[in-house]
Amino acid sequence: MDGKNAVTEIRKAGPDDAKIVASLGIVTFYEAYFEQDTPADMAEYLFDSFSLEQIEAEIADANCDFYLIFRDGKAVGYAKMLRGSDADGLKGSNPIELKRIYLVERVWGTGLGEELLNFCVGRARESGHDTIWLGVWQENARGQSFYAKHGFEKVGTITFPYGDTVGINDVMERAV
Numbered sequence: 001m002d003g004k005n006a007v008t009e010i011r012k013a014g015p016d017d018a019k020i021v022a023s024l025g026i027v028t029f030y031e032a033y034f035e036q037d038t039p040a041d042m043a044e045y046l047f048d049s050f051s052l053e054q055i056e057a058e059i060a061d062a063n064c065d066f067y068l069i070f071r072d073g074k075a076v077g078y079a080k081m082l083r084g085s086d087a088d089g090l091k092g093s094n095p096i097e098l099k100r101i102y103l104v105e106r107v108w109g110t111g112l113g114e115e116l117l118n119f120c121v122g123r124a125r126e127s128g129h130d131t132i133w134l135g136v137w138q139e140n141a142r143g144q145s146f147y148a149k150h151g152f153e154k155v156g157t158i159t160f161p162y163g164d165t166v167g168i169n170d171v172m173e174r175a176v
């Protein structure tokens with residue numbers, strides 16, 4: 001994929017996009033973490049979190065929005081924003097969680113992650129939130145660096161149950 005003349009589109013996912021979101025969820029999570037996780041834990045998490053039924057329910061949830069990012073008409077990533085979630089240490093009075101933001105590995109380093117993140121920050125601002133927060137695995141140095149570069153600061157930690165494992169995620173927050 002040549003990035004020089006690529007056309008990018010970001011749009012809200014609707015019920016007809018559930019299969020796209022589920023597919024992207026499985027592929028992107030696997031690409032991001034397959035080297036760190038046991039195959040059993042990975043499979044359990046993927047099938048629980050990204051089943052078509054689960055994604056359809058989340059798309060139908062009024063507190064949840066998915067956004068798809070396309071490059072030259074091909075779906076290459078997504079973000080999930082969740083209203084009403086909370087974590088210890090948050091400073092905002094009306095925060096919104098960036099629950100997931102993932103791209104297929106083929107487009108890592110092309111600026112699309114930054115474009116999708118900036119879009120989400122803009123959506124948070126437009127919808128009246130004062131901060132946006134996320135959890136990033138403590139062993140994900142690449143993710144922590146990316147979020148810090150974009151103004152996120154560590155404000156706490158949360159647990160992330162994952163198959164037979166419980167990971168620790170740093171809670172990172174920034175003003176919008």
